[in-house]
Amino acid sequence: MPTLVLIRHGQSAWNLENRFTGWWDVNLTDQGVEEAKAAGRLLADKGFDFDQCYTSLQTRAIKTLNLALEEMGRLWLPVEKDWALNERHYGGLTGLNKAETAKIHGDEQVQIWRRAFDISPPLGEADSEFDLSKDRRYAGIKIPQTESLKDTIARVQPYWEKKIAPDLKDGKRVLVSAHGNSLRALVKHLSGIPDNEIVSLEIPTGQPIVYELTDDLVATDRYYLSER
Numbered sequence: 718m719p720t721l722v723l724i725r726h727g728q729s730a731w732n733l734e735n736r737f738t739g740w741w742d743v744n745l746t747d748q749g750v751e752e753a754k755a756a757g758r759l760l761a762d763k764g765f766d767f768d769q770c771y772t773s774l775q776t777r778a779i780k781t782l783n784l785a786l787e788e789m790g791r792l793w794l795p796v797e798k799d800w801a802l803n804e805r806h807y808g809g810l811t812g813l814n815k816a817e818t819a820k821i822h823g824d825e826q827v828q829i830w831r832r833a834f835d836i837s838p839p840l841g842e843a844d845s846e847f848d849l850s851k852d853r854r855y856a857g858i859k860i861p862q863t864e865s866l867k868d869t870i871a872r873v874q875p876y877w878e879k880k881i882a883p884d885l886k887d888g889k890r891v892l893v894s895a896h897g898n899s900l901r902a903l904v905k906h907l908s909g910i911p912d913n914e915i916v917s918l919e920i921p922t923g924q925p926i927v928y929e930l931t932d933d934l935v936a937t938d939r940y941y942l943s944e945r
């Protein structure tokens with residue numbers, strides 16, 4: 718049976734400050750570091766092991782992966798980093814406080830921006846302090862200006878088909894460390910969650926999610942490792 722585990726990064730500085738983060742690169746908090754280490758210990762205690770890891774180009778997911786792997790004695794495992802697993806881009810909301818934004822635009826509008834399937838957040842200003850066009854890690858990549866979950870799926874799913882699914886079919890055990898919305902995109906695809914139901918799916922930080930898959934990668938179960 719193929720082994721696939723997904724983990725959202727541990728608590729980040731902007732999770733703590735309640736700010737829209739998206740592609741902005743923020744670090745883990747002390748709590749986030751502990752969450753990542755605990756995830757690694759839980760995986761090891763439950764007998765999980767991996768052959769290939771995937772993560773985004775963002776520090777919070779990379780560090781979560783490394784901390785978990787260190788706890789497992791598996792820092793040497795191969796890791797592929799790709800922007801396709803980055804958080805969804807929050808456009809002009811990047812950096813804003815979520816509660817303050819709700820005071821201005823209303824809770825309903827903020828919830829639409831955060832969770833609607835195909836509505837993108839507003840575009841940012843051209844001279845925004847959160848512009849990433851000069852960030853070397855994205856050289857040669859057409860950086861999105863804003864992304865809905867649908868847009869995020871449009872980059873996560875091809876990456877799944879091209880990279881992760883073939884590894885699983887080859888018998889490799891795979892660990893993916895990514896973000897709330899890039900993982901919502903993957904879970905939507907793997908679990909066949911309809912557009913109107915994905916709105917209510919939340920993924921907590923630092924909690925390994927185990928997928929049970931048939932050899933054809935059809936999901937038969939999905940659960941939080943801490944609950945079994």
Ligand SMILES: O=C(O)[C@@H](CO)OP(=O)(O)O
Pocket residue numbers: 732736737738739740804807831897898
């Ligand atoms: O700010 C973000 O990038 C994400 C994840 O922290 O937030 P949200 O839960 O609003 O999608």
